[in-house]
Amino acid sequence: MVITVEIRKMYKYPFELVVNIHLNKYPTPLEEHVTGIKTVEEKTDNISGIIYRRKIATCNNVIPKFLRKINFLNVNDVHIEEESWLDMKQRILNIKSRCLTWAQYSTFHEVSVFKQSVENPNWTEFHQKGSIVVTGAGKLNRLCEVFAQAFFNKGVKKSVNIMETILEQRCGRPFL
Incomplete structure (x- = not known):
């Protein structure tokens, strides 16, 4: 089953x-689960001016102990890859993220x-949509998805x- 989370702000x-703060907000004491961010690639297209960045976030594993009995879930850190394309001419920032762990x-x-x-023109629209499908936990797939949905809903609001x-x-x- 596909679990989706969506927000508009x-x-x-x-x-x-807004873009500068988003791109530089982590790590912050306001979010204890993001422990580090590393930019692994950054380049600017000389023709379009679009700035591409690829970052890896290191986060604490927040999966509850009872789910960590599933061997592959029992890790200390979770790594998230974020790719972004900043187009200052069009005034748009597109971001794609995925879990590497x-x-x-x-x-x-x-x-x-x-x-x-x-x-x-002094305001910034934000739209985010995420999805998760768990396939490797056998009969616990659905339980993992329910936890993920609750966690992501809470995480989006916190972000x-x-x-x-x-x-x-x-x-x-x-x-105003």
Whole structure:
């Protein structure tokens, strides 16, 4: 079964500011589970000006102990790959993320888009959609998917709250 999570959010701050904070928000004391970020590739297309980045995030494994009895789930760190394409001319940031740690047992994909709002040029629209399918846990596939859905729903909300907190700390009130 495919589990999906989706969110839309309007940040009432300019595109450049929101994108800069998103690209540099981790690690932060506001999120104890992201322990490190490493940029493994960065390049700029000389014609389009699009900046491509590939990062690897190291995160604590938050899977409950009872699910870690499944051998492949019992790891200390989880690695997430994030690829991003920043187009400042079009004022859009596209991001694709996937879990590297359990790639042979599950499929986790997340697609995010930040773009300048058509409603107000000082605001930034955010849309994120993620999906997960677990295939390597036998009869526990569905249980793992239910846990993943709850975790991702909570994680998306927490990520948005972190963004809002950092934006308010650095800039004060939203732009109206």
